[in-house]
Amino acid sequence: SAGGNLAAVVALAWRDAGESVPLKFQLLIYPATDMRLAAPSHTHNGQGYLLTADTIRYFRSHYIGPEQYSDWRASPLLHADLSGLPPTFITVAAHDPLHDDGVTLIVEILDHF
Numbered sequence: 217s218a219g220g221n222l223a224a225v226v227a228l229a230w231r232d233a234g235e236s237v238p239l240k241f242q243l244l245i246y247p248a249t250d251m252r253l254a255a256p257s258h259t260h261n262g263q264g265y266l267l268t269a270d271t272i273r274y275f276r277s278h279y280i281g282p283e284q285y286s287d288w289r290a291s292p293l294l295h296a297d298l299s300g301l302p303p304t305f306i307t308v309a310a311h312d313p314l315h316d317d318g319v320t321l322i323v324e325i326l327d328h329f
Contacts, residue, residue, distance in 0.1 A: 217245075217246045217247060217248040217267070217272075217314050218248060218275070219245065220244040220245050220246055220247025220248065220249075220306075220318075221247055221248040221249065221290075221292065223242055223243065223244055223247070224242070224244055224247055224249060224292040224321070225288075225289055225290075225292050227239055227242045227301055227302060227304075228288065228292055228295050228298075228301070229289075231300050231301060238302065239301075239302040240302055240303075241302050241303050241304070241305070242301065242302055242303075242304045242305075243304075243305050244304065244305070244306045244307070244318065244321070245307050246307065246308060246309060246312055246314050246318060247292075247306065247314065247317060247318050247321060248272070248314050248317055249291060249292050249293035249314075249317040249318065249320070249321045250291045250293045250294065250317050250320070251276055251280060251284070251285040251286075251290045251291045252285045252286065252291065253269070253272060253273065253276070255315075255316030255317055255320065256316055257312065257313055257314065257315040257316035257317075258272070258313045258314075258316070261311050261312055261313045261315060262313045265311050265312070265313075267312060267313055267314070268313065269313050272313055272314075292321075293317065293320060293321050293324065297328070298321075298324050298325055298327075298328045299328035300328075301325060301328075304325055306318050306321060306322050
């Protein structure tokens with residue numbers, strides 16, 4: 217989840233910087249894409265599984281403060297422009313609190329494809 221977040225942020229920053237060598241592909245496994253933690257899956261799948269909503273909030277509190285939740289560098293789903301990204305494979309788990317983060321990113325990328 218943290219690796220998927222980092223990979224998505226790097227791909228966006230790389231594209232925005234206009235790097236001369238374009239990225240060829242990105243692989244996002246259970247990505248955490250919105251640090252506001254407001255998606256329904258955070259509630260529906262937040263208890264009873266390996267990763268819980270409480271654990272996600274714990275890790276987030278050691279990573280960023282509330283003023284950064286909406287910054288695209290923490291929440292890549294909130295970047296104003298999700299177009300021009302390399303081909304992307306995103307995998308989500310059905311009973312994961314981060315399920316909706318990944319699915320929403322898939323929909324947003326496809327909308328800009």
